[in-house]
Amino acid sequence: MRRFLLYAAALVAVLVAAGYWALLQPAVEMWVFRHAAARIVERPAPVLAQKDELSVLLCGTGSPLPDRQRAGPCALVAAGGRLFIVDAGIGSVRNLMQWHVPFENVAGVLITHFHSDHIPELGELRLQTWVAGRRTHLSVYGPPGIGQVVAGFEQAYALDTQYRTEHHGAAFLPPAAAPMDAHAVPIPAGATTAVVLDQNGLKITAIRVHHAPATPAYGYRFDYKGRSVVISGDTTPDEDLARAAKGADVLVHEGLQPQMVAALGAALKTAGKDRAAKIMHDIPGYHSSPVGAARIANEAGAKLLVFTHLLPPLPDWIARRLFLEGVAAVRPKGVEIGHDGLLIRLPAHSDAIEQTTLRG
């Protein structure tokens, strides 16, 4: 019996060694790679919205603080087949690529304000939509000042455009299609909103919010086939936003938990990191606490409040519970903490709010 076990163990060892040796052969490795690659590229583009649906996909729910689980601020709104991207935070374009979002259907980009965490991947959006087959200029809407930001990215990406056209050919990557066009959307003094676009049943409205000294800063409302999504942008709790978000199905609102940020600031100070501690001290003044955002959602009568631009990062369930401390007392239902990949679909002429998560 003992001899049999020894033989069996020796045989298993030989088979494992042989398997390992086989796996290390380039031909076998290439076979494994080919199968893995085929599995990845065969994945179809996700259905973001049916013909009559409005939907919102969170492509970045983080903030300027580093967070491996969350890209910088980004929301994609789909109205039927038309896609609009609100803000382009760090990592957001990579998220969209991993989810196989059809970049060729991006009809426009909207920027809420020009803080660095909201604009860094504008150049990547320009590039990836062009590579995906965009044949007209990419429209980029935003507060006055958008022209300066877009001109900067145009200049920074000019050499890249030239290289890629030379390398792949102008028939494949026509340089005339590459640029972005800036569309400044002024909101007149005394008004709090302005129409960005009203086309084929889709209306996009810019809403002035309060985020001084980043002025003007906007939120955006999307109305399509009786459904509506509002993106707050960065703001303090804002009555004008509540009015403009009246009856919205989904309000995607920023949130900064002041006690948690204060605790982070105190820890940084104790560690002698005074510069970072000062920033933690300064930022609550121009953001919204979760309780403040919940009040605005209630005033608006929004059906679902989804938090984004989360400060501080929320790595686990304890942090997420702390973030929502006090919110249930103000708004017992219809509150969620957003995450990258959350897709909320709103079928036309219905009250349904359907949620799924896209994964890379």
Ligand SMILES: [Zn+2]
């Ligand atoms: Zn900001």
Ligand SMILES: [Zn+2]
């Ligand atoms: Zn921000």
